[in-house]
Amino acid sequence: MPPERAEIAFTHASWAPERTESYERLEFLGDSVLELAVAHELYARYPDFSEGRLAKVRSHVVSRASCAVVARELGLGERFARQTADLQPGELEQLSRNRNVLAALLEAVLGALFLEHGFAPIERAIVDAFSGRIDYAQTTYVDHKTELQEALARAGKQVSYVVLSTEGPAHERRFTCAATVDGEQLGVGEGDSKKAAEQEAAQQALERLALPRPA
16 A cells, blocks of 8 residues: 555554544545455355344454454554654553554555555455454354453452333334443343343443453
């Protein structure tokens, strides 16, 4: 990609004179590029999977934790750490290892590559980079509720779940549930069961709190 676009893709918002000159806009674009590539691959690879199961696998594959793993494998943190910034070397190194920063870098790079080459030429490379995450997600049950409960317990906190709404006939119910921590609503999820909706709410809470989670 052109040097000027690469520079933006590796520029943290705190370094840029304007937030629009940081990686955040490219991150926004790259998020959609990644979701489309993964959704297309899952749809083709698993013809017997239901919409719900496809959505569950995709959700894990494109999660910030998963993106951070791929970013580390691609050495994006090291590339980021070579940027010139008004930070002490230790601070820059710590920032380059931050999960949320790594995930943002990965999505920003995908956004930049999309602008440079379009979707078709980069789709296969994206799928190859996330192939291990796809295999992991579809063979491992990701229990977000347990992850959230255990992570909060280490901080002396608890989570509670509340049903916000129930829609549809008895044979086709849709539930909306919220995960609440210390009286604050941190995640909202939907599903065809309360359990599924609570799982999605717990995942959102984990992402929002940036709590340590299994890779």
